[in-house]
Amino acid sequence: MANDDIPFAKPFTGTEEEDAVIRVLRSGWLTTGIEALNFEKEFAEFLKRPPLLKTGSLHCLAVNSATSGLHLALEACGIGPGDAVLVPSCTFTATAEVARYLGADPVFVDVSPGAFHIDPAALENTLLKLPSGKARAVIPVHYGGLPCDMEAIMDIARRYGLKVIEDAAHAFPSAIAGTTGDIGVFSFYATKTITTGEGGMIVCGDEAIARRIALMRIHGIDRTIWNRYSDARASWYYEVAEAGYKYNLPDLLAAIGRVQLARAWELLRMRETIAAAYDSAFCGNECLLLPPTGSDDARHLYPLRLNPLHLRISRDEFIQKLKEAGIGVSVHFIPLHTMPFYKNRYHLTEEDFPETMKSCRQEISLPIWPGMSNAQVDRVIETVLSISGNFTG
Numbered sequence: 101m102a103n104d105d106i107p108f109a110k111p112f113t114g115t116e117e118e119d120a121v122i123r124v125l126r127s128g129w130l131t132t133g134i135e136a137l138n139f140e141k142e143f144a145e146f147l148k149r150p151p152l153l154k155t156g157s158l159h160c161l162a163v164n165s166a167t168s169g170l171h172l173a174l175e176a177c178g179i180g181p182g183d184a185v186l187v188p189s190c191t192f193t194a195t196a197e198v199a200r201y202l203g204a205d206p207v208f209v210d211v212s213p214g215a216f217h218i219d220p221a222a223l224e225n226t227l228l229k230l231p232s233g234k235a236r237a238v239i240p241v242h243y244g245g246l247p248c249d250m251e252a253i254m255d256i257a258r259r260y261g262l263k264v265i266e267d268a269a270h271a272f273p274s275a276i277a278g279t280t281g282d283i284g285v286f287s288f289y290a291t292k293t294i295t296t297g298e299g300g301m302i303v304c305g306d307e308a309i310a311r312r313i314a315l316m317r318i319h320g321i322d323r324t325i326w327n328r329y330s331d332a333r334a335s336w337y338y339e340v341a342e343a344g345y346k347y348n349l350p351d352l353l354a355a356i357g358r359v360q361l362a363r364a365w366e367l368l369r370m371r372e373t374i375a376a377a378y379d380s381a382f383c384g385n386e387c388l389l390l391p392p393t394g395s396d397d398a399r400h401l402y403p404l405r406l407n408p409l410h411l412r413i414s415r416d417e418f419i420q421k422l423k424e425a426g427i428g429v430s431v432h433f434i435p436l437h438t439m440p441f442y443k444n445r446y447h448l449t450e451e452d453f454p455e456t457m458k459s460c461r462q463e464i465s466l467p468i469w470p471g472m473s474n475a476q477v478d479r480v481i482e483t484v485l486s487i488s489g490n491f492t493g
């Protein structure tokens with residue numbers, strides 16, 4: 101990478117995150133403890149404060165990744181061998197692989213035409229084709245930070261008796277995403293809207309589910325680590341209630357999360373400014389299709405689509421030209437039903453999900469990280485316009 105290359109993503113961290121890490125290092129307590137507990141409390145408070153103002157009980161459980169969070173969520177909902185978990189094909193493998201962890205099967209669903217989000221009508225059609233009782237849960241993905249049609253999904257879920265686990269990995273902060281279904285899972289992976297390097301947060305309203313998740317998150321030990329060490333009389337004593345997992349978020353990372361959480365709106369404003377610049381530059385250009393958006397869009401991605409009717413260059417060649425110009429981009433996503441594992445195991449063909457193929461085949465995710473300079477945004481715009489101008493036809 102040359103010096104003036106523009107990366108696809110770059111975490112926005114500063115001296116406050118550095119101070120937080122040093123504070124934890126000097127405290128001598130690196131793993132899960134008071135920082136993780138405070139991160140969970142502050143996360144719940146964040147959801148309850150303006151402008152989100154969420155009401156009711158909100159259990160927030162910090163985990164070491166959103167993947168772990170999705171696994172714990174399915175486990176707490178009692179998903180097991182032979183169950184079907186409905187997921188969009190247009191997502192990262194984490195959304196689907198967690199069903200396999202439990203011996204369940206991911207069943208893919210197409211996206212809405214011209215969109216990247218699970219299509220409620222396709223969801224219902226897929227459900228009608230499954231043996232009755234097989235489908236147990238659906239994982240809608242709030243692609244790019246734009247919430248799915250949760251009203252329609254919740255309606256279908258109620259009628260078919262499905263648990264709704266929201267993959268809100270892209271969607272913090274949001275009024276809708278992550279807190280509408282039974283369980284929501286946010287990601288703090290390095291490229292996501294707020295980051296701890298690796299990490300995630302599970303949010304749910306049901307106390308019994310929260311208790312199950314808390315238990316399975318840390319070896320099935322029925323007391324949290326901080327309790328374990330706070331009771332001086334029996335600091336050595338614990339009981340294993342289940343064969344659990346090791347999915348806790350260490351304090352070293354939770355401390356970074358607390359700083360990032362406090363900046364979440366500021367970071368969103370920066371992404372919105374970049375998206376607005378892209379929108380106004382590309383709007384009306386027949387070669388380029390703007391990302392679907394709406395209110396409550398966390399703007400994690402800027403998924404530009406190329407219009408194949410007006411371009412003499414393939415998406416992959418377009419990406420190569422951007423790379424040669426020093427601009428890092430990505431693709432969200434290579435559809436899961438085309439991946440060797442899912443394709444072979446479930447005998448899927450490309451034609452099974454036509455809208456997913458249409459949306460994903462032409463998609464290029466442009467850089468949209470807080471901290472991009474105006475000059476960098478302008479350079480992305482000029483390069484995209486110049487390549488599409490050169491290959492219009």
Ligand SMILES: *Cc1c(COP(=O)(O)O)cnc(C)c1O
Pocket residue numbers: 164165166167168191192194195241267269270286287288289298299300
């Ligand atoms: C990043 C991502 C995940 C996984 O998040 P991790 O925190 O890295 O485990 C899950 N789903 C989607 C859609 C993602 O983009």
